[in-house]
Amino acid sequence: MRPNDNQQLRARVEEALSQLRPYLEADSGNVSLVEISDDMSVKLKFHGACRSCSMSTMTLRAGIEQTILRMVPEITGVEALPQDQEWTA
Numbered sequence: 001m002r003p004n005d006n007q008q009l010r011a012r013v014e015e016a017l018s019q020l021r022p023y024l025e026a027d028s029g030n031v032s033l034v035e036i037s038d039d040m041s042v043k044l045k046f047h048g049a050c051r052s053c054s055m056s057t058m059t060l061r062a063g064i065e066q067t068i069l070r071m072v073p074e075i076t077g078v079e080a081l082p083q084d085q086e087w088t089a
Contacts, residue, residue: 013042016071020064024050040076042068
């Protein structure tokens with residue numbers, strides 16, 4: 001993937017996430033885009049209350065993943081990275 005293509009793809013994923021952030025922030029949580037892998041999988045990191053919420057897996061699958069896949073059909077999957085690991089976006 002060319003760098004400009006990657007920037008445009010990231011921008012589209014960020015746009016999808018921006019539609020969801022108000023709901024996450026209402027519960028004192030958030031999510032950030034860490035990377036989009038070569039196989040077009042989005043890797044996210046939960047923040048705040050989302051880190052320890054028992055419903056975060058359901059939020060990821062039923063809300064975040066479905067929104068990203070609908071808005072950015074090139075994406076093949078979405079996963080949350082482990083909370084105990086340091087990642088830089």
